[in-house]
Amino acid sequence: MNPVELRGLSYAYGEGELRRPVLRNVDLTVRTGEIVLLTGPSGSGKTTLLTLIGALRAMQEGSARVLGEELMDATETARVRLRRRIGFIFQNHNLLGFLTARQNVAMALEQDGALGEAARLDRAGRLLGAVGLAGHEDRVPAKLSGGQRQRVSVARALAADPGLILADEPTAALDKASGQEVVQLLRNLAKSRGVAILLVTHDPRILDIADRIVAMEDGRIVQSDTVPG
Amino acid sequence: MNEIPRPETLLPWAPERTGEAPPPAAAAPRRKGPGLLAATLLAVRLAWRQLRAEKARLASAIAGVLFACVLVFMQLGFRGALFESATNLIGSMRGDLFLMHPMTLASFRPEPLPRVRAQQALALPEVERAAPIYLAQSTWRNPVDGSRRTIQLIGVDVAAGVLDFPGLAPLVDQLKRADTVAFDRSSRPEFGPIAALLAERGGPIEAEIGNRRMDVVGLIEIGPSFGADGNVVLSEVNFRRVVKERQVAAVDLVAVKLRPGTDIAQAQARLRALLPPDVMVLTQEELRAHERRYWEEATPIGFIFAFGSLMGLVVGMVIVYQILFSDIASHQKEYATLKAMGYSGFYLARVVLGAALILAVAGFIPGLVLSWFLYGVVADATFLPLRLDLALAGLVFGMIFTMCALAGLLAVRKLRDANPADMF
Known part of the structure; x- marks a missing residue:
């Protein structure tokens, strides 16, 4: 089973005369442990595609099987449940400012009833150590640098042991060194954990981490190139 | 800045590496999630952390609830004193039945x-x-x-x-x-x-x-x-x-x-x-009720005190609603992020309601103390029997609790604006 299998996926905003298609008959498969970079000009449909795969929107047409769950006609509850198995990394990290780094990461585990409070915090601490933030666990996001915040958001995305990570411009707000650190972290993760990563980016500095680069234009996939290892 | 660990040392928490658990199965496990009570407690804790982080806003919210609380206590205290003083004479009469025109x-x-x-x-x-x-x-x-x-x-x-x-x-x-x-x-x-x-x-x-x-x-x-x-x-x-x-x-x-x-x-x-x-033949209780009914229904004064209590609750509700509403609006991104992470709308509604109920308790306690002090001041000045007993405290707490819960329910609607798809 592949983490992402899209067949004939189409999506449009608006209705009637205002209807504007943004995705047209998209087919895409992302394999376990594969890093796929999604590129293309603004308005090409990358972000909409990411939100549909992330079960953040209701589907309109086609089939999207994500982590084994069909999203077409899926209920809101089913989509909420699926989202707990996906790691999200946002451009602006979106950490909760009133929580410490450890608490932010532990938030991703609260929906998992199997872990108690102490176990959640312990695991969050180990994850922060794994992304190079040992000693920063009890700092609030305002006390961390941009790169450190993004690493916290990577740790948060990893916390629930996801089968798929969706990242939107994770390096856009970072300097070159921090950006490199974050993408290396993601690459290491994909390879060691077998996590599929779908990454939207305009950043040419990180193209080399991909297994495959998928280019989109006008709501269609126009190119899909495997990057030689 | 800390160095990123090398791949071979990465993710020491990984359960299949440490022997804590086997590697993840191809089909993802179905996670049960915390129970209703545990999830509610977690939501209330999150609400408290959010409230605590913005002290000025928390203080103004508590002041709003406190104000409503004191207003309701005073109005109900006056109303109670009205009825008690009105029936005091009758209560001191010794008789099983009373004849009255x-x-x-x-x-x-x-x-x-x-x-x-x-x-x-x-x-x-x-x-x-x-x-x-x-x-x-x-x-x-x-x-x-x-x-x-x-x-x-x-x-x-x-x-x-x-x-x-x-x-x-x-x-x-x-x-x-x-x-x-x-x-x-x-x-x-x-x-x-x-x-x-x-x-x-x-x-x-x-x-x-x-x-x-x-x-x-x-x-x-x-x-x-x-x-x-x-x-x-x-x-x-x-x-x-x-x-x-x-x-x-x-x-x-x-x-x-x-x-x-x-x-x-x-x-x-x-x-x-x-x-x-x-002549009417009344028991002492009926005579008391007759007297009480006069003040409650035949004069504006009973209505004024009841209306004053209601106004206090309405003002308090508006204050709490405004605080919660602006709190949600300013944390819209965080709420949307939590939705993206798989938190349900029901969970987030409990966070907002939790915040409302924390404000109810945090405003009620100083409101109770201040009202108790003011009862003494007013009783000394008016010689009216203002009494702050457990029953009245319980009643006012119930009213304040309901007021905050209603404000929270109204504010919860704002959560709909937090769209996780907008985070990308």
Whole structure:
């Protein structure tokens, strides 16, 4: 089973005369442990595609099987449940400012009833150590640098042991060194954990981490190139 | 900045590497999630962390709830004092049943009934005693500064044991003498320093009631009400001396005492059948309720206090709603992120409601303390029986809790604007 299998996926905003298609008959498969970079000009449909795969929107047409769950006609509850198995990394990290780094990461585990409070915090601490933030666990996001915040958001995305990570411009707000650190972290993760990563980016500095680069234009996939290892 | 670990040392927490668990299965496991209670506690904790992070906003929210709390406490306190003071006199009367004219709206404004009804009541074998009570208002002249003020007169057969005011029993013999009264020590100070004068002279002092010179022979304790600022108790004969226009054959109330073991409801029914329709036969509780109903329904004052409480709650609700609404608006991104992470709308609604209920508790506790202090201040100034007991505290807490919950429910609608798809 592949983490992402899209067949004939189409999506449009608006209705009637205002209807504007943004995705047209998209087919895409992302394999376990594969890093796929999604590129293309603004308005090409990358972000909409990411939100549909992330079960953040209701589907309109086609089939999207994500982590084994069909999203077409899926209920809101089913989509909420699926989202707990996906790691999200946002451009602006979106950490909760009133929580410490450890608490932010532990938030991703609260929906998992199997872990108690102490176990959640312990695991969050180990994850922060794994992304190079040992000693920063009890700092609030305002006390961390941009790169450190993004690493916290990577740790948060990893916390629930996801089968798929969706990242939107994770390096856009970072300097070159921090950006490199974050993408290396993601690459290491994909390879060691077998996590599929779908990454939207305009950043040419990180193209080399991909297994495959998928280019989109006008709501269609126009190119899909495997990057030689 | 810390270095990123090398791949071979990465993710030491990975369970399949540490032997804690086997590698993840191809098909993702179905996660059960925390139970309802555990999830609610987590939501409330998150709400508290969010509130605590913005201290100025938290302080203004608590101040809003505190304000509403004090307003409701004071209004309900005044309302309770109104009813308690109004029924204080009736509560101190000793009788199983009472005869009253049907047109009487309240004890301070009675309609007289024929005195003969008291004798007629005695015709029932289960009636042991039927004692007339006279009620009227007259003018009291302050013995120090000469100012005049309306005072409530309560005329009874002082030896009959109809009234049970503290201090009355030792004065019975003195009150049988001509032109004597017992003065209510809890009357408003505008009637004069009667207690001090009595203590100073060590005997009766002169007073003027309804242009008649009377001797105050001692002090009793009744307390002012919204209908009377002060009270005196006097014998039937002395009452008629002061209230000259009162016909001998007319009384205001008759206190009926039944023989021990008599069924009150049956006796009430028999008295109703026996007496003509120009009297009502009421139990003491019914008489209290009648008095209370007058203040509650026939005067604007009861409504004003109830309305004041409602206004306090509405103002408090608006304040809490505004705080929660702006809190959600300013944390929209965080809420949307939580939705993206798989937190349900129901969970986030519990966060907002949790915040509302934390504010209810945090505002109520100082509100209770401040109200308790203000009750003392107001009671000292007005001599009204304001009481802050457990029942009232529970009632106000329930109202504040409901107010905050409603504000939270209204604010929850704002959560719909937090769209996780907008995070990308």
